[in-house]
Amino acid sequence: MNLHPVRAIYMAEMARTRRTLLQSIVSPVISTSLYFVVFGAAIGSRISEIGGVSYGAFIVPGLIMLMLLTQSVSNASFGIFFPKFSGSIYEILSAPISYLEIVIGYVGAAASKSILLGLIILGTSSFFVPLEIAHPFWMLTFLVLTAVTFSLLGFIIGIWADGFDKLQLVPLLIITPLTFLGGSFYSIDMLPPFWQTVTLANPVVYLVSGFRWSFYGISDVSVAASVAMITLFLVASLGAIAWIFRTGYRLKP
Amino acid sequence: MNDPIISINGLNKTYEGGFQALTRVDLSIQRGEIFALLGPNGAGKTTLISVVCGLVNPTEGQVVIDGFDSVTHYRQARERIGLVPQELTNEAFETVWNTVSFSRGLFGKAPDPAHIEKVLKSLALWDKRDNRLMTLSGGMKRRVLIAKALSHEPRILFLDEPTAGVDVELRRDMWEVVRGLRESGVTIILTTHYIEEAEEMADRIGVINRGEIVLVEEKAALMQKLxxxxxxxxxxxxxxxxxxxxxxxxxxxxxxxxxxxxxxxxxxxxxxxxxxxxxxxxxxxxxxxxxxxxxxxxxxxxxxxxxxxxx
Missing domain, CATH: 3.30.70 (Alpha-Beta Plaits)
Incomplete structure (x- = not known):
């Protein structure tokens, strides 16, 4: 593997983040802070503790997950979609680099940005609510794995999308609803029994539950199931990307 | 002189819709020459270049670049090639310096500011190095694309319609640049439908029409013969x-x-x-x-x- 191309792509993508600092870092932090104010302080004060954790603190891992998922997908999808849209992707496709190097450059940059954002939001939330992190190692593992997996998903969406509308379609119609219904703001025991079963089909439930466990030691589903689910996602995304590059899907006619 | 730097053998390309863009193309490009590929719009010029550069998968056939198969040894093959595409495509918000340095890295070369400086100066872009690409004129953007293609010191340069939409003076400047490159040993393949350009620049001329190479000839011989x-x-x-x-x-x-x-x-x-x-x-x-x-x-x-x- 040649590191120069990976570095070139990674640095160019990080430079894009710096150029759009307001949109890429400041705006997610502000919107997450708004959630804290509305759900944590205003509404949360009327909700009793969940599993011994105050509602404000309870939603922190869910909010970080919500942001991590949407930002990873949108960063990575835009990162590869834009050169495809402007035509400058010719250079990447004609360069003496392997597909793996392209993916590491783009997905690595998108995931780095999401992880950074996640940590910033974690820091911000500590101003609003008392935080404890029971399993820091697992917290970081879930953070990194989720950022990488959903950046891979975003990369796939960016290659699949042939217009700006489709770029928004998956995040808007699938990711956001799944995240909101994935237990970011509630524990699934709070649902009627029927919906408790239905909700288990939502993969995001496993991510949020596992991540919350790493903070407070409480979870909706078993931690092993969470780890299995994220690994399954990761493998599925890698498989899809390997297929894309092998066939040249939407990249090479 | 029989030392081909590019050998194209039995290349066929049929696009998904069934359109056959290339039909049994055999072509050798000699080391150090300027080869002009002429053809009307839609003849297959860009498709041919795209296959050689790895942008389009061939349906059949093989391309060997300086002894390396373009598919199985794509790293060695592609690092020898610089491509200047037909469309003016670039990252609008990047500066000239950054985008050209990016290209060098992308092609696997360690940073070399001295080389980038040399390239930018030779293309009269040095004064614009800190400008964002979107602020440049069309002719300047074209030069940036050439600078990007030269950033990694390629042995072969593809120029796809290099002077389309470029004014006469700039076109002459560009010809000078291309001649200078040839002097330094770079093999140049240009596609054009400005015949004047081929007549002015090329050592050999190939004519492509409807995906087939109709003729390949030394320019002087061609002129005399026909x-x-x-x-x-x-x-x-x-x-x-x-x-x-x-x-x-x-x-x-x-x-x-x-x-x-x-x-x-x-x-x-x-x-x-x-x-x-x-x-x-x-x-x-x-x-x-x-x-x-x-x-x-x-x-x-x-x-x-x-x-x-x-x-």
Missing amino acids: GRKQLTLHLQTPLNELPTTLQQEALSLTANGYELVYTYDGHQDEEGHGISALLATLAREGITFKDLHTRQSSLEDIFVDLVKERA
Whole structure:
């Protein structure tokens, strides 16, 4: 593997983040802070503790997950979609680099940005609510794995999308609803029994539950199931990307 | 000279919709030459370049670049190639310096600010190095694309319609740059439909039409072989029709009988017939003329003829 191309792509993508600092870092932090104010302080004060954790603190891992998922997908999808849209992707496709190097450059940059954002939001939330992190190692593992997996998903969406509308379609119609219904703001025991079963089909439930466990030691589903689910996602995304590059899907006619 | 730097063997490309863009293309590009690929719009020029550069998967056939197969040894093959695409595509918000440095890294080379500086200076972009690409004129953007392609010191440079939409002065500048590159040993393949460009620059010319290579020839030989010459005699007094002694296919009367046009090709002259015989006959018939001029057909005429013939 040649590191120069990976570095070139990674640095160019990080430079894009710096150029759009307001949109890429400041705006997610502000919107997450708004959630804290509305759900944590205003509404949360009327909700009793969940599993011994105050509602404000309870939603922190869910909010970080919500942001991590949407930002990873949108960063990575835009990162590869834009050169495809402007035509400058010719250079990447004609360069003496392997597909793996392209993916590491783009997905690595998108995931780095999401992880950074996640940590910033974690820091911000500590101003609003008392935080404890029971399993820091697992917290970081879930953070990194989720950022990488959903950046891979975003990369796939960016290659699949042939217009700006489709770029928004998956995040808007699938990711956001799944995240909101994935237990970011509630524990699934709070649902009627029927919906408790239905909700288990939502993969995001496993991510949020596992991540919350790493903070407070409480979870909706078993931690092993969470780890299995994220690994399954990761493998599925890698498989899809390997297929894309092998066939040249939407990249090479 | 038989030392091909690029060998294309039996290349076929059929796009998904069933459109056959390339049909059994065989082509060798010699080391150090300037090769011009001529063809009308949609002839397959860009597809051919795209296959060589790895942007389009071939349906069949093989491309060998400097001894390396373009698919199985794509790293070695591609690091030798610089590509200047036809469309002006770039990252609008990047600066000239950053985008050219990015290209070098992308092609696996360690940063070398001195080389980037040299490239930018040779393309008169040095003063613009901190400008964002979106603030540059079309001609400048074209130069940036060339700078990007040269950033990693390629041995082969593809220029796809390099001077499309570029003004005359800049076009001349670009030709100078290309000549300079050839001096330094870079092999250059350019596609164009400006015949003037091929005539001015190329060592060899290939004509592609409807996905097939119609002809590959040394430029000089091509001009001589296919170049037709025309002699026009402006007559003192107009003729209604040609005298029987002059009835032949190569002769025609135009301009209401005031002009006698004789069309011939390069070798007719050497055989001793042609012009001298014609002039002798004219003298015998008492036909006098006040002026004459000759014209040699340009590559453009040759090209139009070729493409028309096969249409």
